[in-house]
Every structure is written in C-alpha cells, then in structure tokens.
Amino acid sequence: MIDGRYDYIIVGAGTAGCVLANRLTQNPATRVLLLEAGGSDNYHWVHIPVGYLYCIGNPRTDWMMKTAPEPGLNGRSLVYPRGKVLGGCSSVNGMIYMRGQAADYDGWRQMGNVGWGWDDVLPYFLRSEDHHGGKTDLHGSGGEWKVAKQRLTWDILRAVQEGAKEFGINPRADFNDGNNEGSGFFEVNQQRGFRWNAAKGFLRPALKRPNLRLITNAMTQSLVFEGRRVTGVRFLRDGRQYEAPTDREVLLAAGSINSPRLLELSGVGRPDVLHDLGIDVVHASQGVGENLQDHLQIRTVYKVSGATTLNSMVNSRLGKARIALQYALMQSGPMSMAPSQFGMFTKSDSSRATPDLEYHVQPLSTDRLGDPLHPFPAITVSVCNLRPESVGSVHAVSTVPDRQPEIRLNYLSAPNDRHVALLAVRQVRRIMTARALARYRPEEILPGPAHQSHESLTHQIGNIATTIFHPVGTCKMGQDDRAVVGSDLKVHGLDGVRVVDASIMPRIVSGNTASPVVMIAEKAADMIR
Numbered sequence: 001m002i003d004g005r006y007d008y009i010i011v012g013a014g015t016a017g018c019v020l021a022n023r024l025t026q027n028p029a030t031r032v033l034l035l036e037a038g039g040s041d042n043y044h045w046v047h048i049p050v051g052y053l054y055c056i057g058n059p060r061t062d063w064m065m066k067t068a069p070e071p072g073l074n075g076r077s078l079v080y081p082r083g084k085v086l087g088g089c090s091s092v093n094g095m096i097y098m099r100g101q102a103a104d105y106d107g108w109r110q111m112g113n114v115g116w117g118w119d120d121v122l123p124y125f126l127r128s129e130d131h132h133g134g135k136t137d138l139h140g141s142g143g144e145w146k147v148a149k150q151r152l153t154w155d156i157l158r159a160v161q162e163g164a165k166e167f168g169i170n171p172r173a174d175f176n177d178g179n180n181e182g183s184g185f186f187e188v189n190q191q192r193g194f195r196w197n198a199a200k201g202f203l204r205p206a207l208k209r210p211n212l213r214l215i216t217n218a219m220t221q222s223l224v225f226e227g228r229r230v231t232g233v234r235f236l237r238d239g240r241q242y243e244a245p246t247d248r249e250v251l252l253a254a255g256s257i258n259s260p261r262l263l264e265l266s267g268v269g270r271p272d273v274l275h276d277l278g279i280d281v282v283h284a285s286q287g288v289g290e291n292l293q294d295h296l297q298i299r300t301v302y303k304v305s306g307a308t309t310l311n312s313m314v315n316s317r318l319g320k321a322r323i324a325l326q327y328a329l330m331q332s333g334p335m336s337m338a339p340s341q342f343g344m345f346t347k348s349d350s351s352r353a354t355p356d357l358e359y360h361v362q363p364l365s366t367d368r369l370g371d372p373l374h375p376f377p378a379i380t381v382s383v384c385n386l387r388p389e390s391v392g393s394v395h396a397v398s399t400v401p402d403r404q405p406e407i408r409l410n411y412l413s414a415p416n417d418r419h420v421a422l423l424a425v426r427q428v429r430r431i432m433t434a435r436a437l438a439r440y441r442p443e444e445i446l447p448g449p450a451h452q453s454h455e456s457l458t459h460q461i462g463n464i465a466t467t468i469f470h471p472v473g474t475c476k477m478g479q480d481d482r483a484v485v486g487s488d489l490k491v492h493g494l495d496g497v498r499v500v501d502a503s504i505m506p507r508i509v510s511g512n513t514a515s516p517v518v519m520i521a522e523k524a525a526d527m528i529r
Contacts, residue, residue, distance in 0.1 A: 014088020016521040017253035018198035022206040023525035038084035055092040072412030074462040087197035100509030102178030124522040144201035151332040156307040157342040163434025183344040193331025223266040230496035256471040256503040260289040287482035291473040292392035301446040310364035386510040389414035475503040
C-alpha cells in the first residue's frame, strides 16, 4: 500500500487538497501522497448540476453530519452536509464563483496576517481562473478553475432585480472585483452545463504524473510524532492500519470540521477536550476547534401568480420530461442550474461601510430544504448575514476515526445577529412590494405575514433559518493565544504540519467560500515550495 517515503502527505482530496496535489507535483522530484476518506467522483449526480439534491444526504458523497441542537434555532439540529468524495465540497456545493470583498482580506492583514491582504491574494485568484470573459486585470484565463455564465434565465428573477432597483440595489456587472454591492446573476463553476469540481480541474491532470499517489477510502486516524515534529500519518483502509512517512510535511486539507478533529485525535488541542477523550496531550493549543463561523440563511418564501417557476414545471410528468429532454439535448434548463441563480449584496442599514447581507434568490420553494417543492408557483428569497458575530466550536467526542464531532454553531446567540436578522427580513418584505413585482402579486408564505413583532418574528426566524454550508475558522490564522496557525499556515508550536483549508480563515469572508479555499491552497503551495 505504501511504497516508500513521501515529501508531502496531503490529508483530504477536497477543494484545497486537489489544488495542493496539482501544484506540488509540478516538480517531478517531489513525491506526494494524497489520502481521501471518500471514494471516486465518478458518479453521474456529481456532474449534473441539479445532482446536488442527490449528493447531499447520500453516504456515497456526504459525511452525513448533523449539528448539535441550536438554541437560537428553537432547539433544531441541522443537517450539515460536507463532501466525502474526490473534490470534496466542490463536488456537492452550489457552484457559485465568489471571492468576497477586498475589505475581508485587508481585515485579515490588519489582524497581523502579513501577506493576506486583497492585493496579496488577488494574484492567486487569477492564477487558477479560466473566466468566460477572458483575461483582464481582474480575471484570469487558461487556469484550472472554470468560471461560466449560467445557461438559463427566469423572468421572475429579472423582475426581482428590477424591483430591487427601486430600493437602491442596482445591477452589478461583476461580483468579484473586490466590491460586490449590487445585484446580478451568479457566475458558476461549470463547463458546458456540467459541474466543474476541483477533481476535474486540478486532480485529474496531476494524476498523470508518476510522483502523485492517490489512495481513496482511506480514513486518517492520527498524525505520527517524533517529539514535536510530525513525521507521518496513520490511516485505515479496508480494516487494515497503515503508517505513511513523510520527509517534509503533512498538509491537513480535511476542512473546517475534520481538520480540527484530526488534530485533537493526534493530541493537539485544548487539554480539557483531550482529557475527556482519554488522549495524551502532545501539544496544547487552545484554539483548535474554536472560532467556528458560518453564514445562516433565512429562507423567506413568496407565492407568485402568472410566473413560471420550477415548482410548476416539476409537478407534472410533462414538465419533468421537458426538463430532462432540454438537458439531454442542450445541457441547459433547470437540470443545469445552480441551487441559486440570482444574488444581491446590500447593507442591512446605512451605517455599514460595506454590504453585510447576501441574497440567494431561487425560482422554487419548499417548506424545508430537501422537502418536495410546493404545488403552487413560488420563489425563495434567502438572505444571510455576511459577518456573523455568533461563534461556535467543533470538537471530537470519540477516538473512533469516522465518528462525527460535536458541531455547535451558536447561531443567533449574539444580539447583533438577531438584530441584523430582523432587519434582513424586513428588507425582503420591502423589496417584495416593488412596482416591478406587482403583476406577480407576491404573497408571503414564510416567515408569514402574521409575524410582525420583534418577538414573534425572531422566533419564526429560528424556525426557518438554516445553514448555507460555509463553515470556517476552526484552525484560525493569527498570532493571538487562540490562533492555531501562523500566516505561513504552519501549526504554532509544531514542526512538519500545516493546515490548508477554510479552517484557517480568522474571519469569514463576505460571500461563498469555495473559491477562497482555492486561493488559500494556491498561496499555500507557493509558500510550501
């Protein structure tokens, strides 16, 4: 199984792991081992964009995690999808290409993370990008990460855009120039109507190189130490334990949930957590598993009249047949669409320096994610607070490698988050009164017009809000006593190990997180080389 020693061992063939495997093996003298707990992405629903519905909640492609009961969500436990397949979350996510705001990265730099400002990271976004518009000062061409326009339009979504203009939210040509304020149709990681994941873009070309070894269905158990130096990893495959040695570094790219869990299983973390697990402390690090941040989306639903939505299309056999035929012949139509097609970035109130709300607007509706679509035409206007102050944690609860950790987001625990949630829903309600939408006669279904008072609306938000699948921050970058890694992504106090994934973000970015992870891995690969 293990054929000698490796220069680098990458744990996790998700978004970051695929980028690292590609970049590090560009030097033919560098031997790299890539370990992935999941299996191949050779599964048709991974590649058909609407297939995320069949990948989330499917043990073939999903870790099948759940959060702990959330007090801010009225005691609900949320399904918490994480990709367990080559390409990781890029194989199951919403495919939206989004960098965030320049101020996000400048804020990281101001926190002491030298080299992580907007001007520092922009070249790494450009390096891997293959943008449909070609090369410009703000976009790359010819890279591995394909960025396309969506292949369908909806009149009802264009009406929402026109309605938003009446309230000062103007159309924006590019969400990715460092200031994403405005409205527009999301660009997506697709090629000719198929999902473009990190496995296609970065891993498959690298697998042609003899210096890369990929092992799938390999559950990493722990790091191997000699003193405070990491010298390898232990992993399980087909019931057998293996130990893989490295001459240089282990690179944890297992994501914001599994990277801190693996550190804890290796004896790195808060001593009280390790003590409860019966694990000896190799290195005390108070920040491991802390600082968990995520975007909570509030899913408002409006019934509409005289509009074509996905609800009406899929609730008939003829409609389903037309959808399937359109995709089979032209790779377009509803089967090619990202979960959210239209977005807006705006401020919850005028005191904000930059937009703190992101909208994902969809021509469909359900009572809850995963439920059947409503039998009437409707749209979902989801809105999330881009800068939540509520912070959670993730910690191992067992030494069994595949036992999920305890995930506590503490959504809406911060008073300002509850305040912004109320402002967001009231902003949605104002937008839906726009003259441009009047002919569709929008009728509020969720949260429901009966909920007007602060108390009633806050409670109902707790009933309908859910994750938008952006966990970050659990191995945060910095120099304070809760920082796990430095600006070079090396774990403080240890040698031979770095963390390279969304867990290193000291603060969540103002947008979707997949492409920032590509950037992080690009920058990490340069630092490692």
